[in-house]
Amino acid sequence: MNNKVTKAIFPVAGLGTRFLPATKSIPKEIMTLVDRPLIQYAIDEAREAGITDFIFVTARGKSALEDYFDSAPELEKSLKAKGKTGLLEELRHTDMESGAIAYIRQREARGLGHAVWCARRLVAPNEPFAVLLPDDVIAGRVGCLKQMVDAYQEVGGNMVATMEVAPEQISNYGVIDPSGSNGRLVTAKGMVEKPSAKDAPSNLAVIGRYILRHEVFDALKEQKTGAGGEVQLTDAICAQIGKSTPVSGYRFEGNRFDCGSKAGYLQATVAFGLARAELHGEFRSYLESITHLPRAAE
Ligand code: G1P
Numbered sequence: 550m551n552n553k554v555t556k557a558i559f560p561v562a563g564l565g566t567r568f569l570p571a572t573k574s575i576p577k578e579i580m581t582l583v584d585r586p587l588i589q590y591a592i593d594e595a596r597e598a599g600i601t602d603f604i605f606v607t608a609r610g611k612s613a614l615e616d617y618f619d620s621a622p623e624l625e626k627s628l629k630a631k632g633k634t635g636l637l638e639e640l641r642h643t644d645m646e647s648g649a650i651a652y653i654r655q656r657e658a659r660g661l662g663h664a665v666w667c668a669r670r671l672v673a674p675n676e677p678f679a680v681l682l683p684d685d686v687i688a689g690r691v692g693c694l695k696q697m698v699d700a701y702q703e704v705g706g707n708m709v710a711t712m713e714v715a716p717e718q719i720s721n722y723g724v725i726d727p728s729g730s731n732g733r734l735v736t737a738k739g740m741v742e743k744p745s746a747k748d749a750p751s752n753l754a755v756i757g758r759y760i761l762r763h764e765v766f767d768a769l770k771e772q773k774t775g776a777g778g779e780v781q782l783t784d785a786i787c788a789q790i791g792k793s794t795p796v797s798g799y800r801f802e803g804n805r806f807d808c809g810s811k812a813g814y815l816q817a818t819v820a821f822g823l824a825r826a827e828l829h830g831e832f833r834s835y836l837e838s839i840t841h842l843p844r845a846a847e
Contacts, residue, residue: 552705554698554760556672557600557679559591560664562608562655567809576611578683580814582821583828587808588614589642591683598694600679603650604671606664615652618645659772660779666769674763677701680782682757686817688824689803693758697799700734701760704797707786710758711735711798712805716746723755723783725798735798740787742776753798755783756805764793 565577572580578588592603607614621640628637655667665680672678679694687693693710701708711725726739727750735753744750759782768785775781790796806820807813822832 551675552677552702554598554677554679554701555600556602556604556676557595557681557694558604558606558665558668558672559588559681559683560606560655560661561588561611561614561683562606562658562664564608564658567811568814574610576614577809578611579613579617580808582686582808582814582817583825585642586617587683587686588617590686591681593642594687594692594694595679595681597692598679598698600694601649603645604668605650605652606655606667607652608655608658618643618650620644660774660777660781662769662775662780662782662785663772665782666766666772666780669766669769672763672766677705677760677762680757680759680761684807684809685757686806686808687756687758687801687803688806688820689801691802693756693801693803693805696733696801696803697758697760700799704734704795705762706795706797707762707765707789708760708797708799709737709740709786710756710801711753712756712800713752714754716749716752719749719752719754720745721754723781724749724751725753725755726750727753727798733800733802735800737787737790737796737798739790740783740796742781742783755798756801758801759786761786762789762794764789 561578565572568577568580579586605614625637625640651671653667655664681694697708697710714722720743723740723742724744725735725737727735728738729736739750741750765785768788772780775784786796806817808817822828
């Protein structure tokens with residue numbers, strides 16, 4: 550069984566309605582934490598985990614994403630002429646060698662499972678692949694996907710990132726029905742997408758990092774709709790349990806920010822701002838000063 554993970558799918562076709570009106574003209578994945586777009590954090594995490602082939606499932610109105618990973622010769626020339634080597638170095642992070650990145654269009658918004666299925670022809674039958682949801686930004690000493698890839702070498706199967714969430718939050722997530730655990734690994738005997746709090750089998754939420762086997766496309770092919778009337782990735786993964794591919798949850802080490810919600814995005818902005826050496830002093834003293842003022846920005 551081939552357990553080497555070098556390919557990743559990034560579903561980036563979502564409309565980003567929670568961030569309207571900004572997302573009327575910019576893809577939500579281009580929204581920035583400090584000075585880097587959300588997608589850059591996901592790409593860096595994937596690279597750290599050994600990913601070399603990047604598949605973006607996009608949609609109409611997402612061309613800014615394609616431009617972001619293209620070369621920018623005029624900009625580079627002008628930075629070079631001005632001797633701005635630091636900025637040039639920053640730009641290097643956005644470089645993608647020709648052929649490393651593929652764009653597939655999802656023609657209709659039919660859910661995460663459908664978006665992943667759109668990339669089926671770019672994944673070989675014996676090849677495991679990762680899926681990263683760029684809304685979930687995870688800060689950690691070692692990237693979340695790298696942690697998972699390392700664990701995956703031992704256990705294989707399908708693997709999802711997981712963390713405990715508060716009971717009142719659980720209905721926003723895919724949820725694991727656990728049958729046992731071993732260190733950071735949790736064995737799943739079932740999974741359910743967005744259950745009500747009272748029906749949730751546990752408080753272990755699926756977070757947007759997955760390592761999956763090709764068999765998941767067999768279930769996705771059926772295009773069965775689930776929660777919210779959408780084709781759910783969680784359901785397709787769950788369908789493999791007891792059939793072909795065991796599923797484990799991986800309790801990653803690190804802090805996860807839900808940048809698909811305004812509160813989570815603001816929290817991430819503060820956390821990543823404080824983590825930057827050049828902002829630390831000024832930003833921290835500002836935050837300390839406004840925590841005493843009830844409405845600093847009004
Ligand atoms: C998606 C998945 C869900 C997962 C969540 C993590 O939901 O469908 O299983 O728990 O991402 O962020 P969404 O947030 O797109 O509704």
